[in-house]
Amino acid sequence: MAGHDHDHHHHHDHDHGHGSELSETQLRVRALETILTEKGYVDPKALDAIVEAYETRIGPHNGAKAVAKAWADPDYKKALLADATKAVGSLGFASRVGDHLVAVENTPKLHNMIVCTLCSCYPWEVLGLPPTWYKSAPYRSRTVIDPRGVLKDFGVTLPADTEVRVWDSTAETRFIVLPMRPAGTEGWSEEKLAELVTRDSMIGTGLPKPPGAAS
Amino acid sequence: MNGIHDMGGMEGFGPVKPEPNEPPFHSAWEGRALAMNRALGYAKIWNIDKSRAKIEEMPPHEYLTKTYYEKWAQRLEQLLIEYGYLGTDEMKAGRSLRPGKPVPRFLPAAEVNKALSRGTYSREPTRPARFKTGDRVRTKNIHPHTHTRLPRYARDKVGVVECVRGFHVFPDSVAIGAGENPQWLYTVLFDAGELWGDAADPKSKVSIEAWDPYLEPA
Numbered sequence: 166m167a168g169h170d171h172d173h174h175h176h177h178d179h180d181h182g183h184g185s186e187l188s189e190t191q192l193r194v195r196a197l198e199t200i201l202t203e204k205g206y207v208d209p210k211a212l213d214a215i216v217e218a219y220e221t222r223i224g225p226h227n228g229a230k231a232v233a234k235a236w237a238d239p240d241y242k243k244a245l246l247a248d249a250t251k252a253v254g255s256l257g258f259a260s261r262v263g264d265h266l267v268a269v270e271n272t273p274k275l276h277n278m279i280v281c282t283l284c285s286c287y288p289w290e291v292l293g294l295p296p297t298w299y300k301s302a303p304y305r306s307r308t309v310i311d312p313r314g315v316l317k318d319f320g321v322t323l324p325a326d327t328e329v330r331v332w333d334s335t336a337e338t339r340f341i342v343l344p345m346r347p348a349g350t351e352g353w354s355e356e357k358l359a360e361l362v363t364r365d366s367m368i369g370t371g372l373p374k375p376p377g378a379a380s
Numbered sequence: 381m382n383g384i385h386d387m388g389g390m391e392g393f394g395p396v397k398p399e400p401n402e403p404p405f406h407s408a409w410e411g412r413a414l415a416m417n418r419a420l421g422y423a424k425i426w427n428i429d430k431s432r433a434k435i436e437e438m439p440p441h442e443y444l445t446k447t448y449y450e451k452w453a454q455r456l457e458q459l460l461i462e463y464g465y466l467g468t469d470e471m472k473a474g475r476s477l478r479p480g481k482p483v484p485r486f487l488p489a490a491e492v493n494k495a496l497s498r499g500t501y502s503r504e505p506t507r508p509a510r511f512k513t514g515d516r517v518r519t520k521n522i523h524p525h526t527h528t529r530l531p532r533y534a535r536d537k538v539g540v541v542e543c544v545r546g547f548h549v550f551p552d553s554v555a556i557g558a559g560e561n562p563q564w565l566y567t568v569l570f571d572a573g574e575l576w577g578d579a580a581d582p583k584s585k586v587s588i589e590a591w592d593p594y595l596e597p598a
Contacts, residue, residue, distance in 0.1 A: 193457075328585065337501040
């Protein structure tokens, strides 16, 4: 981290001595919570519940469930691609999906990747909080101009004739990639299939695990 | 605004570095910062585009060096100050110095699930869509000084309408307090060559979600 002593809109930062950036931020966030609680703007128990939800209930396991179901059930796959909001809504996750979820399907000829070049828009309800790299300058800058180069950073090389399609999430539309079902998984249950679905495979920066990798 | 946040197509930031088994939060304060942002977002004092705009207004060197949640924490503080809910003297003191203003929609712990669910941004259409799937469109060469969701790399480019998404709240308007001013929203698909020239990957395409005012017929 670079230092932050060069520009502050507020003026108390140095009251805390010359602690690390992290501890300064820590103190500031703690002060903010104290004040907002005292002023009656937030309930600390509600904040606890929000943190707890993102640490436990809202994560890529939700998206993986939808993908595995689409792999196992052709009718559900059709429904998911037609209206992901509705199809995912039927699975009853903790965080109800907004109205604008879209599932995009990978095929041998087409590989989809999701990015938000302007901020960090991400389908939280199905994938949880975005990983740091998704929010980082390298990913946000390069994905639209050099998607295959970005895939290389993830160790993914696609056939030269596979088209790469990048979806820039510039509106409230949220995208989830429906990756290709790995070969050798015929007859697998949805639960077993879900173990192959990685978070990155639903962003388009990875592929599902091969069947041998299932736990 | 033509800010540092508009990163599509820039180079020099280095490789993407995924972190194996990344936890939801790297430190407890990150969770608190996120949760306060969600609770106050639910409060409806401002809207999501206003809060995005607040981060975009950050000086570029700060934007690039602060972490994601540092920016969120700072943004929250600044919005609360701007809307008169918090004083700089209170941040300095580390405690409340006067009673709070009423919050339009308070979030009690029992109703947290409501704040975890996304709202809808589509509105009842008041006019038919100007474009349909398959139409060729050119994005406008606009450079507003305020919030916009038309990225620089996709301005003055010809693409094809792939999907009509609906009639949606218009960020350029709602972010500056000029009302929701809903507009038709489209997915517009571009060949990489149209965006990046002859050196572009010929087997690559990029789409943006574009509101009607960003587009003209091509």
